[in-house]
Amino acid sequence: MIATLPYVQQKVDEFNKLIFKNQLEPIPIHIGSSKTRLGSISCKHRKTAKGIEFYGFKLTISKCFDLQERDMEDTIIHELIHYYILSKQLHDSSPHGTLFKQLMNHINQHFGRNITISHRSSSEERSADKRIKEHFVCITELEDGRTGITVSAKTRIFEMWKYLPRFFKLKKMTWYWTTNPFFNQFSNAIRPKIYLYDSNKLEEELKDAKELECDGTTFRVKKH
Numbered sequence: 001m002i003a004t005l006p007y008v009q010q011k012v013d014e015f016n017k018l019i020f021k022n023q024l025e026p027i028p029i030h031i032g033s034s035k036t037r038l039g040s041i042s043c044k045h046r047k048t049a050k051g052i053e054f055y056g057f058k059l060t061i062s063k064c065f066d067l068q069e070r071d072m073e074d075t076i077i078h079e080l081i082h083y084y085i086l087s088k089q090l091h092d093s094s095p096h097g098t099l100f101k102q103l104m105n106h107i108n109q110h111f112g113r114n115i116t117i118s119h120r121s122s123s124e125e126r127s128a129d130k131r132i133k134e135h136f137v138c139i140t141e142l143e144d145g146r147t148g149i150t151v152s153a154k155t156r157i158f159e160m161w162k163y164l165p166r167f168f169k170l171k172k173m174t175w176y177w178t179t180n181p182f183f184n185q186f187s188n189a190i191r192p193k194i195y196l197y198d199s200n201k202l203e204e205e206l207k208d209a210k211e212l213e214c215d216g217t218t219f220r221v222k223k224h
């Protein structure tokens with residue numbers, strides 16, 4: 001079977017009642033066309049007096065997979081476990097950490113399910129990574145018009161600032177400090193390297209970032 005909006009909606013309501021005791025708030029559902037991820041929960045985060053808070057959730061199920069109904073249901077429940085953990089502002093040790101596994105095993109036992117984390121693609125793993133970490137990010141505009149991302153190891157930012165323009169033909173380089181979990185998916189570079197990325201998508205990811213300036217010995221937040 002292929003996911004449709006009415007089907008996913010019906011299943012979310014059914015499992016919310018049956019498994020999550022109606023503790024899940026209604027969530028917008030989207031039928032997507034990812035070829036690598038069956039399902040995902042996306043959300044935003046903001047700082048509050050109590051710490052980081054997650055909000056603005058969306059459940060996406062891909063229409064690019066033809067699954068047995070049991071597997072479709074398990075996929076939806078898998079995503080609802082993520083939604084439960086994030087929306088209750090519970091902190092897990094990793095995207096599929098101790099708490100996730102506890103809930104998953106409990107549901108498998110009590111409801112005869114077969115939810116797994118093993119078949120998940122690494123891109124799903126990475127994008128489910130909502131941990132708040134600080135990142136020093138260099139956005140580069142290459143001479144040919146493309147845009148690049150370098151997430152620098154904290155210990156290498158001065159070297160990166162110095163060497164990126166020497167290793168690559170750059171039109172512009174801008175440095176940012178950000179805690180957006182979007183950047184968790186990039187490994188911290190210790191040598192100059194650039195990931196090419198769609199510049200239109202980056203704007204949203206950088207909207208809370210602080211632009212930095214560097215004089216060769218100090219990085220500080222740029223005053224506009």
Ligand SMILES: [Zn+2]
Nearest residue numbers: 078082120128
């Ligand atoms: Zn997952």
